[in-house]
């Protein structure tokens with residue numbers, strides 16, 4: 001099979017590319033990424049010389065480019081990770097979120113419709129369901145929870161999901177959607193909570209916790225998300241949505257304290273700052289459908305996963321320090337342009 005993975009130089013897409021290239025040597029994995037600020041080819045280093053892997057730089061919202069690519073490559077499966085993914089950035093500048101997350105998705109769908117595809121998989125998020133109250137721990141998001149978004153990011157992701165479902169209903173396109181809770185793990189860009197706190201704590205810098213730190217997120221190790229997507233594209237029913245999450249709810253303050261304790265740093269580094277606008281209170285996934293239909297079971301719980309993640313950040317300082325210094329943005333020129341690979 002020839003599988004197009006978009007956004008494979010980002011956090012989750014990068015982990016998925018590693019997973020697929022290793023697990024399916026007989027499949028060809030094509031990684032298409034625009035290399036925005038969040039795209040980092042150093043993330044793809046472990047697979048860059050594998051015979052079943054290829055990188056292509058490009059924008060999923062560029063119609064001519066995408067249609068030409070589909071005409072030449074004839075993909076069997078498309079897994080769309082490419083997106084603007086940071087809520088805080090979406091509050092500052094929503095437009096690029098519409099362009100990439102909505103129009104990028106419809107461009108890919110149109111190309112799939114024209115050239116044919118065995119499966120289109122949309123990587124979505126639990127944030128499309130909005131949030132849950134803090135005082136109702138009995139409530140969880142299921143696949144039938146109504147869409148009720150809060151941020152420009154989640155609104156753009158929800159719009160994309162609706163287009164995906166429309167292409168199933170209208171054109172009979174073989175689609176699936178996964179809606180996962182917050183991920184953490186290796187290669188996570190250090191603007192998101194966990195890698196930001198690890199990198200700042202290691203530098204003895206203050207840790208900005210929004211509001212009172214009592215917002216709750218349901219954390220899933222990125223490896224378990226990759227396994228879920230692989231199961232869904234192979235065995236999931238077309239036209240269906242699958243929630244992905246492992247019942248690992250923590251307040252932000254608990255997460256930050258866990259990181260500080262693991263690094264032997266003082267809690268005095270915590271700095272409570274102005275809250276995020278429209279800050280979602282609690283996310284919590286009910287993964288029963290994925291577990292019962294597809295037999296998915298997470299390998300990590302938060303305690304084991306966060307230890308593994310912290311160790312990864314300690315052992316791979318160069319990866320995140322290159323991001324903080326901006327050096328990672330030269331990697332494409334060094335590894336591709338100068339070597340005449342593009």
Ligand code: NAD
Nearest residue numbers: 007009010011012034035036038039059060082083085183
């Ligand atoms: P990320 O920001 O780390 O990576 C996004 C990648 O997409 C980057 O490599 C970037 O260069 C690329 N990209 C952006 N715009 C592009 C475009 N127009 N064309 C081609 N490539 C483009 O994001 P992530 O955290 O890895 O998230 C990946 C996907 O998973 C997103 O769709 C996100 O909504 C979803 N998701 C994320 C989480 C999470 O906790 N991070 C949870 C659930 C779902």
Ligand code: TYD
Nearest residue numbers: 087182191192193194208209210215217252
């Ligand atoms: P984030 O990693 O941005 O993911 P999301 O907003 O998609 O859940 O943030 C996770 C939680 O951490 C969220 O409740 C906001 C909070 N947060 C902070 O308290 N401080 C920070 O510096 C950041 C980036 C996030």
